[in-house]
Amino acid sequence: MNRLTTIGAVVIVLLIVGITFGTFTVKETERALKFRLGEVVRTDYMPGLYFQIPFVNNVRKVDARVQTLNESPQRFLTSEQKNLIVDSFVKWRVEDVEQYYVTVGANPRRANLRLSEIIRDGLRAEFGKRTVQEVISGDRAEIMSILTEQAKRAGDSLGIAVLDVRLQRVDLPEGVSESVFNRMVAAREQVAREFRAEGQEQAERIRSAADRRRTEIIAEAQRQAEELRGQADAQATAIYADAYGADEEFYRFYRSLRAYENTFNSQDDMLVLSPESEFFRYFDQLDTLQP
Amino acid sequence: MAWNEPGGGNRDPWSSGGGGRGNNQGPPDLDEAIRKLRQRLEGLFGKRGGGNRGFGGGGDDSSGGGRPKAPGLKGIGIIVGLLLTVWILSGIYIIDEGTRGVVTRFGAYQSIAMPGPHWHLPYPIESVQTVDVSSRRRITIGYQAVSAQQTRPVLSEALMLTEDENIVNVQLAVQYQVSNAADFVFNFVDPQQTLKELTESALREVVGKRRMDFVITEGRTEVAQRTRELVVQALDEYEVGIEVVEVVIQDAQPPEQVQPAFEDAIKAREDRERLINQAEAYRNEVIPRAQGQAARIGEEAQGYVARIVQRAEGDASRFSQQQQEYAKAPRVTRDRLYLDTMERVLGNSAKVLIDNESSQQLMYLPLDRMMRSSGATGSSTDTSGTSSMDNTVSSNSSSNRSQSSVPSSSLRMRETR
DSSP: OHHHHHHHHHHHHHHHHHHHHHEEEEOTTEEEEEEETTEEEEOOOOSEEEEOOTTTEEEEEEEOSBEEEEOOOEEEEOTTSOEEEEEEEEEEEEOOHHHHHHHHTTOHHHHHHHHHHHHHHHHHHHHHHSOHHIIIIISHHHHHHHHHHHHHHHHHHHTEEEEEEEEEEEEOOHHHHHHHHHHHHHHHHHHHHHHHHHHHHHHHHHHHHHHHHHHHHHHHHHHHHHHHHHHHHHHHHHHHHHHHTTOHHHHHHHHHHHHHHHHSOSTTOEEEEOTTSGGGHHHHHHHHHOO | OTTHHHHHHHHHHHHHHHHHHHHOOOOOOHHHHHHHHHHHHHHHHHTHHHHHHHHHHHHHHHHTTTOOOSHHHHHHHHHHHHHHHHHHHTTEEEEOTTEEEEEEETTEEEEEEOSEEEEOOTTTTEEEEEEEOSSOEEEEESEEEOSSSOEEEOHHHHEEEOTTSOEEEEEEEEEEEESOHHHHHHTBSOHHHHHHHHHHHHHHHHHHTSOHHHHHTTTHHHHHHHHHHHHHHHHHHHTOSEEEEEEEEEEEEOOGGGHHHHHHHHHHHHHHHHHHHHHHHHHHHHHHHHHHHHHHHHHHHHHHHHHHHHHHHHHHHHHHHHHHHHHHSHHHHHHHHHHHHHHHHHHTSEEEEOOTTTTOSOOOOOHHHHHHHHHHHHHHHHHHHHHHHIIIIIHHHHHHHHHHHHHHHHHHHHHHO
16 A cells, blocks of 8 residues: 555656656747757647657747847948938748758847848948939838848748838938038028018019009099089080170170279289270360360 | 646645645746746655655545545545645636737637636646737827826937928827737737837838928828828738727927928018018008099089089179170160279279370380389278279179189180190
8 A cells, every 4th residue: 555655656756757848838929949869850839738758859949929120220322422321120030940040040139130231231232222312202112122022032041031121210310410401491591581572572562553553543533523524614615605605796895894804903003094095085075175 | 738637636746735836827938837847846856755755645645536544645635625626716817898818728829818707727728818908009209208298209210301301300109909919919029119110110101202391281191191001001911919090190390400490481471471461451541542532533523513514604694694684775785884894993903194195205104113102002092992892893703703714724725635
């Protein structure tokens, strides 16, 4: 009985040891390599629980999640010899674990280094072909797809799958930014001046149009006024002609008298008269009749 | 997985040593567990003589659990049963509303647990990771939220080049939710950082294709929209398990260094409007005034018409009436009119009567002196002399005189024109 207990205990201990050293799990976020005395024997593990022979097999696990290579900003020359500061990132994940182990020792940092070289090379080449303008606005997506292609090819040999290469920042160097700011300021000044000048132009147009309109209005009024006056004068002339035409001789006489009266209406007028005149007819006769 | 069946009973005696740990719902890191187990076992082997007896007893009891012999063994059996129950109960968990549980068995994805109470095979077989899928999270580009109210700009992110090689300061926020908990947990090392990188890349790409003026004015929504499209597209490819809810441009401005110039340009725009408004005010003042003036001119002309016509009719009537009377007695009337007029004319002015026959040869008339004296005396005699006449005829004629001069002159002008 006691012997049985001992055997049972030994079995249990062996089982525990066997389970502990004889199994391993592969998580969803992992890929695993199984070695047998240093030789890779299996890599195609799905996530789950697996067995191994303790001390003969050993297992190495690598992160199967998507990793990011974040390239630090670097200078690249464009075709017009301008510097651009570029940083990019690469998204990749382990694809062929064995290849990954063989080429970079299943070390993400080493993989990143290798990728980084390729990306820089690609960036240098692609930027060298293009102008700043093209890089910034035109061919950005194209550059990214070219780099992605290159990185994918390189990744295949490293046992990794490159999902994407993206340019993140494409900026001008510090000193150049300064001159860009100056240019922007100048451009704004130009706009400001244009606005003000435009305002003056518009204002001048409006004022002159108003002045012209005023002149037109008054001229129109004056024309109408003169027409009216002309009509009135004509009417008056007709009235006079009608009335005076009844006896022209009398009119002349009547009007003359009025004219004399109006002409000599001042004390300052001096008349030098002859007694022969019609007015003095009796003046003379009386003189002769007197004595 | 076959490990579980024999292990269920056999493990317990060992578990009594580390049972407390077994109940711990720690992180499902099997490596860690195995390593610790190994350490423990190695320790166990080291002092085998002492440990063997204690554990051996328990082991015997489990393996032959059906026949408890001694009361000591029975006590151990109860303890083991309790521990087994606790271990099984440790698999109970609750998923809150708005979260999902990602269940893995030996590291392999098993299922998604919806909100509610659940049970999973206890540690170390299955484990659950809960992921909040309802709360909106956000990442920001170009600024950091310092507190609820305050933000701090991050210029290295915010400043970007536009198509026309200007630099703008764009601040953008992305609100997102976890759409696929399993993808979110398994696929990316840092899903949120990935989203941020993607967004920054997309934003710069979009802004790089737009002109600065457009970006900082009417283009804001378009930039946000286009950025969103690019980010969503990339997220779909990547299978990050993230769903973009909203992409909002917080701010899009020219950089600080050029702000004054931009403000001046805006001021200039206002100045333009001001100048135009002033001119319009001028127009609004001038034209009504001109219209008023035109109305005055019109009215004056009407007045003139009335005056001239009335005057003509008056004059004509006066003449006609007199002429009618004259026609009745022409001679007398003519003499009377003549004498009346001459009387008034001569009576009202200085005069010198010269007999032509007697002093025809040589006559000196000190006209200037006479004028002067008559002017001097004229003023005194004027009051007495004209006062009598003014009442009778002259008042009429003097008023006529001033008036008649106007029409006759204007008439003459009209004719010569």
